[in-house]
Amino acid sequence: MGFFQRFKNLFIETDNSSSSKDSSISVGSVKKGAKKLSQNIGETEAICPYCHKKLEKKPSRKTKCPHCENYIYKRTRPFDDADILIRKDQIDQIDEEWSIVNGSHDIYLKEKHREKRIRDGMRERFGKEPADDDVEFRVLNDQAVEAEFAGDWGFARNYRLNMAKNLEKRKSHELSLRMYFHVCFLDINGPNNRSGMQSVDLDKYPYFTPKSGFLAPGVIKRMKKLISKLEFDEEDCKQGFVEVNKPIFEGSPTPLSPETAWLKLKKELIE
Numbered sequence: 001m002g003f004f005q006r007f008k009n010l011f012i013e014t015d016n017s018s019s020s021k022d023s024s025i026s027v028g029s030v031k032k033g034a035k036k037l038s039q040n041i042g043e044t045e046a047i048c049p050y051c052h053k054k055l056e057k058k059p060s061r062k063t064k065c066p067h068c069e070n071y072i073y074k075r076t077r078p079f080d081d082a083d084i085l086i087r088k089d090q091i092d093q094i095d096e097e098w099s100i101v102n103g104s105h106d107i108y109l110k111e112k113h114r115e116k117r118i119r120d121g122m123r124e125r126f127g128k129e130p131a132d133d134d135v136e137f138r139v140l141n142d143q144a145v146e147a148e149f150a151g152d153w154g155f156a157r158n159y160r161l162n163m164a165k166n167l168e169k170r171k172s173h174e175l176s177l178r179m180y181f182h183v184c185f186l187d188i189n190g191p192n193n194r195s196g197m198q199s200v201d202l203d204k205y206p207y208f209t210p211k212s213g214f215l216a217p218g219v220i221k222r223m224k225k226l227i228s229k230l231e232f233d234e235e236d237c238k239q240g241f242v243e244v245n246k247p248i249f250e251g252s253p254t255p256l257s258p259e260t261a262w263l264k265l266k267k268e269l270i271e
C-alpha cells in the first residue's frame with residue numbers, strides 16, 4: 001500500500017471507529033492527538049494478526065506464527081498503550097501514530113518523502129524495484145549530506161556510522177571498513193552540531209573540537225573484525241584511512257589531517 005493511501009486510511013479508520021464500541025474509553029485516558037490514532041489496530045489477545053488462529057501464549061517479541069509462518073510483531077498501541085500484536089505491513093502505521101503522539105509528525109512525513117523520492121529515483125534509473133538495503137544506504141547518505149550542509153557534523157557522523165553498518169550487514173567488508181575509517185576521522189576531530197547555534201561565534205563553538213574527540217570502543221571492535229576478515233596489515237589500514245579521508249579533510253572544516261588522525265587511531269586499532 002502506498003504511503004498516501006495508508007495515510008488516508010489512517011484517518012478513515014479513525015472516522016469509522018469513533019462510533020464503535022471503543023469510543024466508551026474514558027476521555028481522561030485519551031492522549032493528545034488521539035483523534036488521529038487507530039483504536040482497534042492490532043490483536044490484544046494471543047491471536048495471530050495474519051491467520052487469526054490462537055497462539056499458545058502472547059509473544060513478547062518478534063515471533064513466527066506456528067500456523068501460517070508469518071512474522072508477528074509486538075508493539076505498544078499509541079492510542080491506549082495496549083500491548084498489541086501486528087503484521088509487518090502495520091509497522092509503519094504504528095510508527096507514524098507514535099510520531100503524532102510525540103509531536104514529531106512533521107519530521108516523520110519529511111523522512112517518508114525523502115525515502116519515496118530516493119526509491120522512485122532508483123526504480124527509474126535501474127528499471128526495477130530497488131532492494132531495501134540499497135534504499136536505506138542512499139537515504140542515510142542523503143541525511144548525512146543534509147546534516148553536513150547544516151553544520152551538524154555530529155549528526156552526520158551518526159548517519160555515516162549507520163552507512164558503515166549497512167555495508168557490514170551486506171558483507172561489503174572493505175567498503176564497510178572504509179566507511180568506519182570515515183567515521184573515526186570525524187570522531188577524532190570531535191564533531192559538533194551547529195545548526196541550533198547560529199547565534200554563537202564559530203570560534204566559541206566551532207564545527208569541530210579535536211580536544212573533545214573520541215573513538216567509540218564499539219566501532220573499534222567492529223573494525224578489528226573486518227580487518228582480520230580482510231587480512232589487512234597496518235600499512236593497508238593506514239593507506240586506506242588516508243585515501244578515504246584526504247578528500248573529506250579538504251572538503252570539510254576538519255582541523256586534523258588524516259595523517260595526524262591516523263596516529264590516534266593506530267593506537268586503538270593496531271597497538
Ligand SMILES: [Zn+2]
Nearest residue numbers: 048051065068
Ligand atoms: Zn498465523
